[in-house]
Every structure is written in structure tokens, then in C-alpha cells.
Amino acid sequence: MEKIRQWAMVLCTAAVTISVVQLAAPEGKTAKAFxxxxxLFFLVCLISPLRTGKTTKDSLDFNxxxxxTLSSGQELSEKVDEQILALGLDNLEKKAEEMLNEKGINxxxxxxxxxxxxxxxxxxxxxxxxxxLAQKDKADFAQDLIREAFRIPVHLTINExxx
Numbered sequence: 001m002e003k004i005r006q007w008a009m010v011l012c013t014a015a016v017t018i019s020v021v022q023l024a025a026p027e028g029k030t031a032k033a034f035x036x037x038x039x040l041f042f043l044v045c046l047i048s049p050l051r052t053g054k055t056t057k058d059s060l061d062f063n064x065x066x067x068x069t070l071s072s073g074q075e076l077s078e079k080v081d082e083q084i085l086a087l088g089l090d091n092l093e094k095k096a097e098e099m100l101n102e103k104g105i106n107x108x109x110x111x112x113x114x115x116x117x118x119x120x121x122x123x124x125x126x127x128x129x130x131x132x133l134a135q136k137d138k139a140d141f142a143q144d145l146i147r148e149a150f151r152i153p154v155h156l157t158i159n160e161x162x163x
Contacts, residue, residue, distance in 0.1 A: 014045040028120040033080045088122045105142045126153045
């Protein structure tokens, strides 16, 4: 009976904690992923004693499982953030490539560097552009175009290797 009482206490604590955390959660693009993560966390808390298919006292020992759930939830949140940032930067790289292609400049590689801001947005720190030797005469124009469009520092490299 005590284990069931502990389970109920964990559920109540999880519900209250999740409610408070969701109120303080960032709004914007990461809000949906964050809500999904907190819902998943609550679901894990809810079904954790049933996970083994037993209702023995071992399956209701929440101290270790609570810490495991918190740890795995944090890891999942970090992975989601990494993927969101990578996708955002990838989209910006494609946009920069389109802009250069419209001007007849074919970059070998474009890399955007950025991070999450405190409000959940993505801040672009800088860009790297690698141009082939044949495009060397357009290097300054390409660098200025991306610098002006994204308002970030641009590091430009000319690949002098002949393919």
C-alpha cells in the first residue's frame, strides 16, 4: 500500500512540476517540442510501475526511476534542441546558396554557425563560404551579399585545389 501511495505522490508532484515548468517554458518554435517532452515525461511517470508487467514492490520503487526519467528527459530535450538548431541553420545555408546561385556564384560549401537565445530563438553568429578557384573574381561580392543579407560576419575561403 505504501508503494501505491508513493506512486500517487510521484504523479501529483510530476503534474504540478510539469504545470509550473510549462508556464515558464519558452514560447515560439520550441514550445511544441517542449510540451511533447513534458507530456512524455508524465506518461513515463504514469506507466512506470506497469513497465515490467508486475506490481511487486520492486516495480514501484520510484527513487531510481524518477532520477532515470529526469535524466533521460533532459537528454531528449538536448537532442531535440540540437536537431532544431541544425535544421534551422541548414535552412539558412540553403537560402544563402540560393541567393548566391541567383547571382551566378556557385559555392562549394556554405556553413552557418549559431546558437539558441534565451527566448528560444536562433541567433546566427557567422557564416563560412568556400568558393572554387574559378569563382575567385566574385569572392568579394559573395561575401558582401551574405554579410548584408544576414547581417553577420562572413569568412570566405577560396579552394585553390583543381578538381
